[in-house]
Amino acid sequence: MSWWSDGDDADDERDYGEYDESSVRVRPNPKGNKPRTKQRPAYANAEEGVVWTVDRGRYGVLMDAGTPDEREITTARARELGKKSVVTGDRVGVVGDTSGSEGSLARIVKVHERSTLLRRSADDSDAVERVIVANADQMLIVVAAADPEPRPRLVDRYMVAAFDAGVEPILCITKTDLADPAPFAAHFSCFDLRIVTTTSTSFDEVAPGGQVSPALDELRGVLDGHVTVTVGHSGVGKSTLVNALTGSRREVGVVNAVTGRGRHTSSSTVSFKVPTGGWIVDTPGVRSFGLGHVDPENILKSFAAHAIPAEGEPVDGIPLAEAHDWEIVDRVEAGELGDVGRERLESLQSLLQSKGGVSGRDLAAAADDARSDELG
Numbered sequence: 001m002s003w004w005s006d007g008d009d010a011d012d013e014r015d016y017g018e019y020d021e022s023s024v025r026v027r028p029n030p031k032g033n034k035p036r037t038k039q040r041p042a043y044a045n046a047e048e049g050v051v052w053t054v055d056r057g058r059y060g061v062l063m064d065a066g067t068p069d070e071r072e073i074t075t076a077r078a079r080e081l082g083k084k085s086v087v088t089g090d091r092v093g094v095v096g097d098t099s100g101s102e103g104s105l106a107r108i109v110k111v112h113e114r115s116t117l118l119r120r121s122a123d124d125s126d127a128v129e130r131v132i133v134a135n136a137d138q139m140l141i142v143v144a145a146a147d148p149e150p151r152p153r154l155v156d157r158y159m160v161a162a163f164d165a166g167v168e169p170i171l172c173i174t175k176t177d178l179a180d181p182a183p184f185a186a187h188f189s190c191f192d193l194r195i196v197t198t199t200s201t202s203f204d205e206v207a208p209g210g211q212v213s214p215a216l217d218e219l220r221g222v223l224d225g226h227v228t229v230t231v232g233h234s235g236v237g238k239s240t241l242v243n244a245l246t247g248s249r250r251e252v253g254v255v256n257a258v259t260g261r262g263r264h265t266s267s268s269t270v271s272f273k274v275p276t277g278g279w280i281v282d283t284p285g286v287r288s289f290g291l292g293h294v295d296p297e298n299i300l301k302s303f304a305a306h307a308i309p310a311e312g313e314p315v316d317g318i319p320l321a322e323a324h325d326w327e328i329v330d331r332v333e334a335g336e337l338g339d340v341g342r343e344r345l346e347s348l349q350s351l352l353q354s355k356g357g358v359s360g361r362d363l364a365a366a367a368d369d370a371r372s373d374e375l376g
Helices: 009-016 152-165 182-188 200-204 214-223 238-246 297-305 325-333 338-354 360-365 367-375
Strands: 047-055 058-063 071-077 091-096 106-111 117-121 129-134 138-144 168-174 194-197 227-232 270-273 279-282
Touching: 058 091, 058 106, 071 091, 117 152, 129 227, 138 152, 138 214, 152 168, 152 182, 152 297, 152 338, 168 182, 182 338, 194 214, 214 238, 227 238, 238 270, 238 279, 297 325, 297 338, 325 338
Parallel strands: 071 106, 138 168, 138 227, 168 194, 227 279
Antiparallel strands: 047 058, 047 091, 047 270, 058 071, 091 106, 117 129, 270 279
């Protein structure tokens, strides 16, 4: 007897005997596809590539880089990735049509672990980060000696972001035929920071085929074998420099003669292969660089870790890079890094205050309490 039977088999046969399993009505799937499952394919056969550009939901991926089969393909982001972002520089797993033929479209199904991740925010109070590039190991901070005027405190921001991301910063001063770069470079003499310079005419000295001119040999050597991301104020010549180094044809602009500001010409982040080796990633010019994503405690530590050590034995045998925050403030203000170090410290203190964190001077004021706690 079935669970629904009332015990009268004759009545049951009369009421339900005309029905069988084929009579069951099933509501069709409105999307016309198979029911979703929590099990996702492993994509063990996914091919590996590197994202070289991102543009409106489409990702340019370089496959088999450095081999005779090297090719550029167009891909879309697979739904399986969920909310995980895909950015320029990512090493990814790709499935589908990876031939690169016209009209083909593959899918990015994996994003491999990133070695570095360079980020910024809209402003210092904005905790929402904006990823710029993944897996870069160098940051080329491009400033102009003049037209537009260089801004040391903007460079400070770039350096903090680079230190936070584990990326090596390099300062490139362009247009040195318009002004002496030495006074600006002196702002950073307390750091172990590599500085290269170029002139406006250096950009015009590019041999046919995109070969780099002798005037840019030093910079070419800096980029060789590295993935380098460029950052800088609009109008400083980033895209012009990238064109000179790679033979690409990125749009370049001019500086407004009235405002002294550059015009945004690059609207996307794009990677270019340097003919002599390595990659350079050109980013859109910005007039601000928020550090809302950076832990305030890392700002002074980053400063101390990359400062040139003072001559002789460090205070109490402790290098500046290993000192407490309040000790860093005390020692720099005492002259350990000279006037330039004090200037840079004040800039970092203003960054701390703009993020709503404890200022360096507050740390110095609390030094006696900290010492007492350690002794107690």
